[in-house]
Amino acid sequence: MQGMIQNAWLVPLFPLIGFLINGLGWKVLPRKVGGAIGSLSVLASFVVSLLLFFEVRAGGSGTVNLFPFIVSNTLNIPFAFQIDALSSLFLLIITGVGFLIHVYSVGYMAEEEGMVKYFAFLNLFVFSMMLLVMGANYLILFIGWEGVGLCSYLLIGFWYKNHDYTSAGRKSFVMNRIGDLAFIVGMLLVLYCYGTLTYADFFPQIGASGDLVSTNAKEWIAICFFIGATGKSAQIPLFTWLPDAMAGPTPVSALIHAATMVTAGIYMIARSHVLYDAAPMAREIVAWVGLATALLTATIALKQYDIKKVLAYSTVSQLGFMFIALGCGAYTTAVFHVMTHAFFKALLFLGAGSVIHAMGGEQDMRSMGGLGRKMRITQITFLIACLAIAGIPGFSGFFSKDEIVSAAYAHGGLLYAGALLGSVLTAFYMFRLYTLTFTGSFRGTHEQEHHLHESPANMTLPLIVLAILSVVGGYVGMPAVMAPHHLLSDFLGLNGAVVNEAGFLEHFEALHHQEWMLIGISSAVAIIASIAGWAAHRKPRFVPNKGLALAFEKKWWVDELYDAVVVRPILALSSAFDRGAERKGIDGAVNGVGKLVRWGAERMRLLQSGQVGYYLFVMVLGIAVLLAIGFFANPL
Amino acid sequence: MPTQYYLFLALAMFCIGVMGTLMRRNAIIIFMCIELMLNAVNLLLVAFSKMYGHADAQIMVFFIMVVAAAEVSVGLAVIVLMYRKVHSVDINILNRLKH
């Protein structure tokens, strides 16, 4: 299928059509038709993406110019797509995982009134996500970037009658907007320094002989983009929207808030790796922010009781890991983890969705327990996902996470220790989650117990597929000591799409025993932490948390802090402006002018005393004065 | 007779008119004083006309007399109305504008 790349616009076209049909016909279409249209459109995109993938693997790559978007005499930004290894890999993840989640949604949302609308939003999301990864310049990326934000907003607030949900949606959009502003600043800086936003024009200029832009400026560009990424990919300081975003339907959490949208920041930095290689300071920041986020949110995940909240914090934490990798210059490693994470985290969320479905909407793990007996498929697939995310050898997460930890090791001891601690915490809280939910005895009400059932086939099937992927997905990127080729790295390196910074992999070339040692250490801590997580929660007792545990449970009071430092002051300022500056100050001044005129008029009016004699006197006086003036001005 | 006599007479008449207008409260008297001033001007015009041997100024006198006549008719009508309303021709009673 040569020449598929020139038809790459088909990929976003299908979801767009799906969106239009479902969006315009959401009132009349039957639910099943809406679901079918939604799922099939993504399937069609998946097929095209596969074709693209094979063509790229055969060495193809290219740019598709669709039409001029913003073209004036100072700007030249075409609406163009770029297909290369990175974008085709992301397309596969998005359409593949996306399709499975669409299928799952057909079952999950079957009772929902607004199901057709839901699929319209979901298709719009897939469309935007494709623009994001296919765009040939930062502006198209930004279109997708904001587009996924819109869909995230719409889907978080899908149950719009609940005020908490809609305010969570608003929060996610506004927080993302903060990052987006930085992203815009970054784009403008690129335009200012390099005069283009197109990747193919921009990256070759960096470090080229004619590159007069100072390193400082590059650092700032990189930092601005990274701030944008902290918004979309939920890193410190803009991460608090993601846990709240769990208000949306669970498949949405799986697709948007775990597998795809939140990895947009990683995609963007991997895409801009040339820039980040030229900005060492910015990369250092990326690594440390990633580590801080990974650890902070992992500790929070330790003490959450809401099953989706645990997964949400775990997502933030895993994203932190990916940023550690990016910061170390291990770009392909980050993309690798994006891929494996997409599999197992989507699986975890869908499994959690299955549990919530069975529990009739209950999300508190304190009311669960022993569900494994009633929902065997969910339990097994969930266990596989837990093993994968915990980094147990043999599962996909092991390979990608091991690579990240190695990258951190190559970067420095402290980062390595932090990353290792992060993976210990991950394994611990995941097995806490698993143990509390699936093992032991049921702690919920009798009714709930009666209601428990395994989910229908269209929900379990995606679970099984994802479980298989969660196991085998890691074998595309085996460490150098185990396999001669790192398949994923080789693929991503095609045509130089994404290359790890020189010096990272070479570090281990000569030190095979060191690499074996690292693998041994991370496997050991993962296994020990997993067992500890299981053992500690086998017979759970729920007592009020104290001390550090309370801080974990209360999320370190970050939300409260933001509320006190940012939200309230702005609201206070607003109402102060409204009541003070606006009404009393400026409008007062304007009205003051009017009042002054009126006041003056009141005084002037008194001159008209009504006494005719007085008027006559003034008149005569006036004549006398005029005569005098006339006389003195023009003496005879 | 030298012209300045007329000038002094006209000046005197004019001043009497001004003073009368300013000091008196009776509308009719004020009215008469205004007439006095007009006639002072008329006198001046005639005197200068004689002095220069030029008739133009006398045309102005006719104008003034016509206008004064018209003014008198309106003014007296106003005063009559005023008297009917307030039974007085005292100008200080007409001070309603003040409020």
Added chain:
Amino acid sequence: MQSEIEMTLLLLILLPFAAGLLCFLFRPAARPIALATAAALMGLGISAAFASKEGALVFSQPWLPQLGASFSLLGDGLSTMLTALTGVVILAVMLMQMNKPVENAHAFYGLLMFSIAGINGVFLAADGLLFYFFWELALIPIYFLCSRWGGERRIQVTFKFFVYTFVGSLMMLAGLIYLYLQTPTHSYAWHELAGVARSLPAGTQLWVFVLVFVAFAIKIPVFPFHTWQPDTYEISAPAVTIVLSALMVKMGMYGVIRWVLPFFPDVLTQYGNVFITLGVIGIVYASCLAIAQTDLKRLIAYSSIAHMGLMVAGAFSMKSPDVMHAGINSSYSGLVVQMFNHGINIAGLWLIAQMIEERYGTRDLRKLGGMASGAPWISATLVIVAFANISLPLTNGFVGEFMLFNGIFQSASQYHILFMVLAGTGIILGAAYMLSMVRSVAYGELAEGLITPDLSANEGWAMAIIITLIIFLGLYPQPLIQLAQPGFLSWNHVAQLVTGLV
């Protein structure tokens, strides 16, 4: 053939004027007349815009030769874009009005049409006196419209609005007359005035600048001349509000671009930063105020002020007018795009506000809610327009704002980055207040027993126009961007165009 196209310029002014007279003459037919005129105006405006891509349209006839004023019209990309906007907006307004009864309809629509004639005249006039004439022609009908068909407090508010803007107009007239007296030939022609103004000494330039600028600043409105606006928007009838905020506000912005920037280069080089600062303050301040509002209309009013602030900052970041005409800075393209799009978006918001108020009987955000269940299509349009208003990419709002940000960023001002970042906070705060508004209106439970009918046919058509433009121009803004290119290539170029025909 060319002259026929150029007659469209005249028609753009005469047609609404004649329609206004007809409304008064044939009272029962006032609404159909106005609707037909609106449709014709849209067609004329758009065709003029397309024609102007080939080169600016010019129309010139002697008017008051004794005063040196001629009836000369110039339709370049900027002007025809605005007349096209007028046509689109007034058509949407008229469609929306089709099922809304108005007292004394003939007078209402007649005055509206007079005002439209004035607005189109302002956008096209290439003669100082003519410009002033149309400026007042646009304003005076609005005064009657506001004071007769408004809400509570209308007399008081309209009086303030009228006096405020009128003071500005008179200052502008004084400035124009001053420039007129300086011209060697005693002419009001645009190029003569501009030529004289540019050669004035810097100190004099500043004074004349202040005189002319204040009129526009009040109209736009630039912080701190904005306080008439929320009150006026709040009390006036929805159709009038739309004319005010989508069109008359553009008169001010247009005035700045056409009658200020090319006139006073020295002032701009010296004090450009001051005006960018005013624009930026306007963005942040009005956005903050919008957050604090509980009245739907006031919220939209402040949001409009914030958006205009960005345009002001962009306009003054062009710095030297010659830079503008040479097209080095993308602010000018951004302004052309954003002026159109802001007109569309704000008109959409007001139309929706009108529908909401009719259905709920209140504008208090604390009492609204649940429209997504009661009237889902209105809610959908609300969401689309709201996101366009906070410049989501692929809606029309984004393109212009991006180009304006770029323009501010690339400007010669030494604080360019700071200005851009502060201006950018508008998109964060904008998201905050717009989404809060959407949340209060559309989400939540519908009050018990309240029936909110969904879009009626004519409302649907009005919104369809708005939304089609939002999506189309968001996806493919080239038609607008191209309008920013020819015709306005250089100050001298326009001067030649106009002189060639006088």
